[in-house]
């Protein structure tokens with residue numbers, strides 16, 4: 001039985017700091033009982049701000065980064081190194097420093113293949129999704145995905161999480177990854193974990209800030225229709241956390 005908690009912080013900066021501290025502590029807790037730990041990152045404003053806060057936290061030195069694997073819940077299907085890729089922004093915010101000075105292993109940073117024709121790249125979002133699914137399976141402890149200890153998700157003002165948008169065919173995609181076209185949030189082409197993959201995470205954390213998220217956060221927490229507010233399907237199999245700032249929580253009954 002999955003439990004759900006909602007935690008409200010006063011503003012986006014405190015939210016990001018609190019999410020970062022919670023993330024680092026979660027990794028410490030996991031590493032007390034199990035190795036390796038698998039964390040799934042998100043793109044978006046708060047998602048990246050959380051990584052920057054983790055980079056600046058004294059707590060980061062307590063994590064054994066050599067035993068951490070990093071994944072992404074979604075990726076914008078762009079050339080390698082593009083500033084808009086979630087991977088690029090996560091590397092700049094935290095990962096490159098962890099690799100350089102804290103023992104995170106480059107081979108344990110599992111980026112979604114970039115658009116291109118070079119080694120490890122893909123010509124289409126579907127090809128990238130297929131390759132990413134194979135990478136997940138190669139590190140699976142059970143049934144096709146690693147044991148995701150914590151999976152972070154931002155939420156858009158339309159209630160999307162990862163690259164799973166309202167009324168989009170990807171909402172019901174089979175398997176664990178999906179190529180996305182026609183994203184209403186640029187860029188149009190993306191790669192995403194499916195809700196089947198997201199639901200395999202032990203803990204799912206939805207991190208959202210801003211009044212523009214309030215209506216859909218309230219709708220998701222009221223268990224609204226998934227086609228209209230996909231975030232309602234962002235559920236971990238053990239625990240789901242909604243980490244909000246006061247503005248994003250302002251429409252809750």
Ligand SMILES: O=C(O)[C@H](O)[C@@H](O)[C@H](O)[C@H](O)COP(=O)(O)O
Pocket residue numbers: 042043044045046047074075076086153154155156157160161162163185
């Ligand atoms: O690739 C992306 O854009 C993200 O993965 C996306 O799911 C993001 O987390 C939300 O759109 C929230 O983004 P903001 O926090 O910037 O509103």
